[in-house]
Amino acid sequence: MTTQETSRADGRPVYVAAAVCAIGALLFGYDTGVISGALLYLKGPLGIADNAFMQGVVTSALLVGAMVGALLGGSLAARLGRRPMTLVVAVVFAVGSLAAALTPDVTTLVVARFVIGLGVGLTSVVVPMYLSEISPTRIRGTLSSLYQFSISVGLLLSYSVNYLLSPWGAWRWMLGLAVIPAVALFVGMLFMPETPRWLASHNRTEQARRVLRRTHRPEEIEQAQAEISAAERQSREQAGWRDLTSPWIRPALKIGLGLAVLQQFVGINTVMYYAPTTLTELGMGNSASIAAQVGIGVIGMLATLVAVRYTDRLGRKRLLLAGSVGMSVSLTVLGVLTLFVGASGTAIGVITIVCLTAYISSFGATWGPVVWVMLPELYPLRIRGPAEGLATWSNWASNFLVSLVFPVLLVGVGQAVSMLLLAVFCVVSFFFVHSFVPETTGRSLENLEEEVTTSNPRSPSRGS
Template sequence: MSQAAVTDQKSIGKSTRRIYFFGALGGLLFGYDTGVIAGALLYIRRELDLTPLVEGVVVSSLLVGAMVGATTAGRLADALGRRRVGMAAAVVFSVGALGAGLAPNAAALVATRILLGLGVGAASVVVPLYLSEMASTRVRGAVSTLNQLMITVGIFVAYVSNALLAPYEAWRWMLGLAVVPSVVMLAGLILMPETPRWLLRNGRETEARAVMARTRRADEVEAELAEIRNVETTTSRRAGLRDVFAAWLRPALVVGVGLAVLNQIVGINAIIYYAPTTLTNVGFSDSAAIYANTGIGAVNVLMTLVAIWLIDKVGRKRLLLVGAVCMSASLTVLATASLLLPEPEGLSLVGVITLGCLAAFIVSFSASWGAVCWVVISEVFPLHVRGAAVGFCTMLLWAANFVVSLSFPVLLDAVGIGWVFLGFAVICACAYGFAARFVVETKGRSLEDIELALRAHTP
């Protein structure tokens, strides 16, 4: 390879890393704002005198905004571009974070968390779209998984900030610090390009070629442009939400909706939002629960790195199947221990088993469903409906999240840890059956190849 070619490759590599980093930064904000409430809630509960139901409302209010944000962002991303909607989400994040940190009462906190949810919902749609459309086929799985990596990093950063601020019970600072990455995200996206597929779809081929030249080898650019053009000739108009329900799109919609909903009801949000609450119920002190939760957050990040390494090697479907088995097993052990062992007085064997099983569940989820769900949802839909379809699936994802987060503290209070987590174990078993029956492998296939196969009614 000539020196000039080597220099070009290095330049492409640097440009690509910057684009992927700022493109995925919305995931960090998504993770921080959803994870920070776990530790903050211990102190909000006391200062604002929250009942179990109001606790659920405070946590789940963010998800109401997320449902609206996801539904709106999908169509806006198709109309205005992925990048512009990402910038709008960053502004909303900033305003919402400041408002939550300054909230004088529970009602104001709920209102500002709904606003934050608009940004979270928009980011959860736009970030996977942006990454999947920016990446080349050979690395699309790993690049799309950066979204989940940033989510787990955001959750971990939230847990660390909770642990550092816990001695001061400074829940307002815990919530307000999200403004820092929000500003970084906005500044970065101002300098980042729009995705080449959206540009080509909107008649801006010269710009699309220039963007591809920053993220592809020279020999890949024209071939990929030709493939996108070939698919684009089959549809010339911009689609709306109604088109998502077309009969020929049904197989993709079943996969997208099924993965989105199951991803949220297998039990992950009971852990992300309420792990400290769960641990205090089995003998941990408040501070010990927060420190243990930080460890769970670190495991979450590490296993997402494993998912990035595996997803383009092992494939999406196999990870889903293995992950569902391991998640169900870990929650079954947790539930059995809670139901059969004596109720703890202080830290005991039940507490140790509970922490171990929560960590095992996080290992399994992060390496499989946590990463694969976002990747597959951003892959299976055709370009002309991708924004609207991903937005619809993500709206249902947040709706499922809302149900879990609102009901968990009430169920925990009513039936106890054992029966709640046994129910989650059964749902994990159902998730295995769904993946085995409906999910088709997309590893190593271009987005256009997946679309053409869907149009031809072939796997």
């Protein structure tokens, strides 16, 4: 083994590959969060200051694009590869961000936001898949958690950019600065490897072995080689969308769809969106509300570090259960307090801040990152693309549904009852995880696949 090969054999290049690919998740977070500040300044020049419907269309166009991107991402990643699709993601983000920044009218902006949404949807499928498949088993949870951490960094970056550029109302710069990380992602991924599992499943075994030698420690190579052999066998059994109805995949599909939907139904996006408004109603003022949004971004980012450090130590299932408890308690206390005491007064304000902090921390350390860690782990390689695409689409569809229903719910029954209803979904999430979700920590993707496919006698991977 040469000196260069020895330096790579310690597995350090895998951290570089994961960090570069995770820039896609940073773009996801930035483009999702930046519109909240940019909208304040673009609605006047674009003539929608008095048109709440069009403001909603500008915001929700990203969600629609994300649903389409999620459906396309799985199949395209299976066919073209994880690395080429990440390069496509970078181009889509760059084009969409430039179009948004240079938009002459609101129609062009809506189209640009839809294109950015395509990038977000593709990212939510391809990046977790790449991180999971490029990582050795011992650190798969840690590296896969970089996805949610990078989203949190992107959100915090967008809030900070909005705050810094707000004195000038520079909404075009707010939207256009996303081009910088998009270019960084494209250039970086040019030098990153394809995942060994995708290479092996497409009969490119020698290339897969070279990637393993770069990304795994010497003592991990033998196990990884066995996994490659399993992937080679699976390459003869590639499945598509029609196979998602097969009985053998239903248990994994049920778990994946349940996790993806519940991640939205526990209410994180609605709570994040209405947190600054809630604090304003407590008498903290607009400036404090803007600062609170940055503070919320910091809390979410720091909480995600818990998952980065402990996902492989404590286990995915244990973290999900703990997160469900934390979210249930904090939302219940907040709802009961608002219902019986009201939403005014210094003491109530302090308790509200504590509850919001506890809720966002509970989600950021558990359900936020862990669901994206587990989705690629649940599905066999030959059907991972379509299955993960469907689960991710259901996540975005649930996001869209909640964003439509929650404002109506808020007006109809009030904030207190709305918080308590979200708390009910948090309780449901606890029992769903306890009853159906397996522990995936410390197990190879192929080992998990064997458990899923052999749990049904009609599985195609059983020997004849």
